[in-house]
Amino acid sequence: xxxxxxxxxxxxxxxxxxxxxxxxxxxxxxxxxxxxxxxxxxxxxxxxx
Amino acid sequence: xxxxxxxxxxxxxxxxxxxxxxxxxxxxxxxxxxxxxxxxxxxxxxxxxxxxxxxxxxxxxxxxxxxxxxxxxxxxxxxxxxxxxxxxxxxxxxxxxxxxxxxxxxxxxxxxxxxxxxxxxxxxxxxxxxxxxxxxxxxxxxxxxxxxxxxxxxxxxxxxxxxxxxxxxxxxxxxxxxxxxxxxxxxxxxxxxxxxxxxxxxxxxxxxxxxxxxxxxxxxxxxxxxxxxxxxxx
Numbered sequence: 001x002x003x004x005x006x007x008x009x010x011x012x013x014x015x016x017x018x019x020x021x022x023x024x025x026x027x028x029x030x031x032x033x034x035x036x037x038x039x040x041x042x043x044x045x046x047x048x049x
Numbered sequence: 050x051x052x053x054x055x056x057x058x059x060x061x062x063x064x065x066x067x068x069x070x071x072x073x074x075x076x077x078x079x080x081x082x083x084x085x086x087x088x089x090x091x092x093x094x095x096x097x098x099x100x101x102x103x104x105x106x107x108x109x110x111x112x113x114x115x116x117x118x119x120x121x122x123x124x125x126x127x128x129x130x131x132x133x134x135x136x137x138x139x140x141x142x143x144x145x146x147x148x149x150x151x152x153x154x155x156x157x158x159x160x161x162x163x164x165x166x167x168x169x170x171x172x173x174x175x176x177x178x179x180x181x182x183x184x185x186x187x188x189x190x191x192x193x194x195x196x197x198x199x200x201x202x203x204x205x206x207x208x209x210x211x212x213x214x215x216x217x218x219x220x221x222x223x224x225x226x227x228x229x230x231x232x233x234x235x236x237x238x239x240x241x242x243x244x245x246x247x248x249x250x251x252x253x254x255x256x257x258x259x260x261x262x263x264x265x266x267x268x269x270x271x272x273x274x275x276x277x278x279x280x281x282x283x
Binding site for chain 2: 006009010013014016017019020021023024027028030031035038039042045046
């Protein structure tokens, strides 16, 4: 299974480029969700305070 | 800040679109064709994304060092907020450069990790900045944390140009630009970018730098409010 995927990727290199772009996108999304979480935390505190 | 926001969105969208859609050709005739680089082929497009991310990490670490220096001069906590925010973004981009590089290495050099000088140096940088956050979380008092991490970020920042620009060039390795690369021998690919690829590459560098400025701004504004609230409630 893993071998087949590696073969597929070596023959269809555009998908490697796609995976690299998606990894960077995932990193930016992760950062955004973290900021979102901290904002939610602040909002909840300001409601109580 | 609007410039950084809309500039980064526009530039990165353009680099994604152009970098993916421009076809390869063994004999490029015009601006809408990339040359085929033997050994890289379609994977050559990775350079448009992997390198700007690594570049942004360097910018972020140097910005963190600059604000660390400003903090030590002025003792203004706002510079500490900026310094730690830049270091956090630098770590994120450094990590992204590492994993995108590892994936690319698997298909160009045969394994995810080869301990090439540049792989070693980025690994050391991750350790250095990992220790920076460990140091910060270990210090309770605000002034002490800000002052010590400012000093640390300056020392760490000084090592960045050495690890990124000097060490990988004076040692032989797999990355382009390593020692002996001008011969173009072995698995090392001689990287000569065509003018159209170079323009997209430079726009990518600019786009990701602007993205960093925008994200840094959002993160600093958030941290400022958090800081104000924490001092207000004490």
